[in-house]
Amino acid sequence: MEPQFKRRDSGQLVLPGEPLGVIEEFIPDAGTYVKDGVIYSKVVGRALIDYLNKRVSVFPSREAKVPKVGSIVLGQVSNVQTQLAAVRMFKIGKHALSGFFTGLLHVADAHTRFTESMFDICKPGDIVRAKVIGEKNRMYHLTTKDRNLGVVYAFCSKCGEMLQQKGRGGLQCPRCGNIEKRKTAIDYCKGII
Numbered sequence: 001m002e003p004q005f006k007r008r009d010s011g012q013l014v015l016p017g018e019p020l021g022v023i024e025e026f027i028p029d030a031g032t033y034v035k036d037g038v039i040y041s042k043v044v045g046r047a048l049i050d051y052l053n054k055r056v057s058v059f060p061s062r063e064a065k066v067p068k069v070g071s072i073v074l075g076q077v078s079n080v081q082t083q084l085a086a087v088r089m090f091k092i093g094k095h096a097l098s099g100f101f102t103g104l105l106h107v108a109d110a111h112t113r114f115t116e117s118m119f120d121i122c123k124p125g126d127i128v129r130a131k132v133i134g135e136k137n138r139m140y141h142l143t144t145k146d147r148n149l150g151v152v153y154a155f156c157s158k159c160g161e162m163l164q165q166k167g168r169g170g171l172q173c174p175r176c177g178n179i180e181k182r183k184t185a186i187d188y189c190k191g192i193i
Helices: none
Strands: 019-022 032-035 038-041 045-050 055-060 072-080 084-092 095-106 127-136 139-143 150-153 170-172 179-181
Touching: 019 045, 019 055, 032 055, 072 095, 095 127
Parallel strands: 095 139
Antiparallel strands: 019 038, 032 038, 045 055, 072 084, 072 127, 084 095, 127 139, 127 150, 170 179
């Protein structure tokens, strides 16, 4: 599959893995790498494209935050299937990310015990704390296997009210009485987002 290229101006913010050009057009410089003849950004930063000398480089941005393997992130569950949940990450620890990033949570990485379905782990709209365990092509792979990881805020799938914890993993809606299962973090509903 060919990467899509758009003409870039110097100074544009780029993220790791973004294509910047091809080796037939530019010489790769600092902050870049080459794969299959395509030059990609290695870091979050500003692209410097020197059309006169045919060089492309990326200068790292110190204030920009992106997830890395080992990062603890906060995100909102955007989609759940039987084996997989998509999480839209927005924070690393207490720091806002420099944009939104998508993480995937597989059922095998969600709980220390066997769980048949992601619907017993989280639901769309839940806020989860997870750890980044892998990254490939700007897609982050997450785990919630630790006690301090998991759902930190959950909402009733019937009426939308915030669920209250009733025992380990059991949540109940104070408005309609609906009981739901989640893999909750040890500090469920106690943290600050």
